[in-house]
Each structure stands twice: as structure tokens, then as C-alpha cells.
Amino acid sequence: MTKIRLQILTPLKKILDEEVESVILRTTEGDMGILYDHEPVVTLLDYNTIQYTQEGVKKVATTMGGFAEITSDRVVVLTDASEFPEEIDEERARQAKERAQKRLADKSMDRIRAEVALKKAITRMNLKGSI
Template identity: 55%
Template structure:
């Protein structure tokens, strides 16, 4: 379809998504960035968060756990440490990970930065529809 852009989400272990979409909203380290067909080329750092995209008028979401995005006129390529689409999230597992991370945050012998990142990842997963 005319005026669509290809969205590709890649992690070290799999290709999560590879389809034509109407638009993408990226969660960058500088804030949100909307991308549509014929966007100026740019490379941007991604933060932990949820990206939104629209396919045939239907709004969808996916998680991104840092990484970067390369935007060209007709393609958005996301390279991220981890990503999950709607419906792939195991809510019980994410809730358990959240509780473990919160427990480590209160432990004086824990690596607080690692626990903070684990907590952030769990909260993002729980926010996804």
C-alpha cells in the first residue's frame, strides 16, 4: 500500500516483527518520535518503553528494552536487547519478576542498578495491553 513504511524489530535471538505499517511512534531517550513514510533519515537511541504502531487503522504496541532505531524514507529498523508484541507477555511471569526486583531493591547486598533495570523491564511488560 502506498505511503506505508516497513517496521522491523530485531533482537539478538529473533526477528520480532517485519511488516508494512502506517506509522510508528518510538520511545527514544529524548522523548517520543513519530515516524511516517518519507521521514528524514535518522538514527536514534531507544529507551526502555513501549513503541506504538498502526496497521490498517488498528493500533498495536510492542516493548523495547533499549537499543536504537534507524529511520529511512521507507523503513524503520529497531535493534533492541529484547522486545515482545501484544499477546506475547506472560503477565504472571512479569508480576513475579517485578516482585523479585522489588525484593532485591531493599536488599543491602544486592546490585541495586541491576535490580532497578529488572524492575523497569517488568513494569514495561505489565503496561503492555
């Protein structure tokens, strides 16, 4: 199987830059599967995960919004933040979720920031399987 280059980039660092067999992105329109020779496209990403297969092993990382540029031989993901399961502290994510839910209940708080914080916490918890 011909491989494609997957790059996951955040404003702070390069998370991943490797050859993979396939990628599944959660876009704002739904899931998108990508193999070598995919039609070129740019798409918006949702707060969720990116799944990819490398050497026959399925792997996953979070994506906190952003977008992906897909060409026939490359997927470049630009996202606010990205983490692998082993990097996520479940307790910290649970506490962040609770704080965000309290902020959403308080009408004087910045609702948009609270919603983003809640999405991030839920994404992390989903990746760890604790929600």
C-alpha cells in the first residue's frame, strides 16, 4: 500500500510528521477517510480525534479545531492543540469539564470561552475512554 505523509502542527510545535497508510479526520461536516491519491481538499476540523494507521497499527490523537489540507500524498493538520492518549491527564480533564460546566451555568461568564473549554475537556476524556 502506498503511504501518505501525515503532519499534525500546532502553533507551539510539530506533533507528528510521519508516513502512514490511512487517516480518518472528524471534520465539521462528518468523518473523512483519506488514502493515497485522495482528491485535493481543504476542510475545517471539529473538536475530536484524528485516527491513522501506521504499519498496520491504529493510532489516535486529539484535534482541537483547525483545518486540514489534503493532497494526493499528504495530509497537513493545523490545529490549536493536539495530544496523544498517553499525554492526557484524566483527572485534570475531568476537573476542566466541571469548571467549564459551572461557567456555562453562570450567565455572567464568557459563554464562548466556556464552550470551547468544555469541548476540549470532553475531547480529551473521550480519547481516554473516561466519558
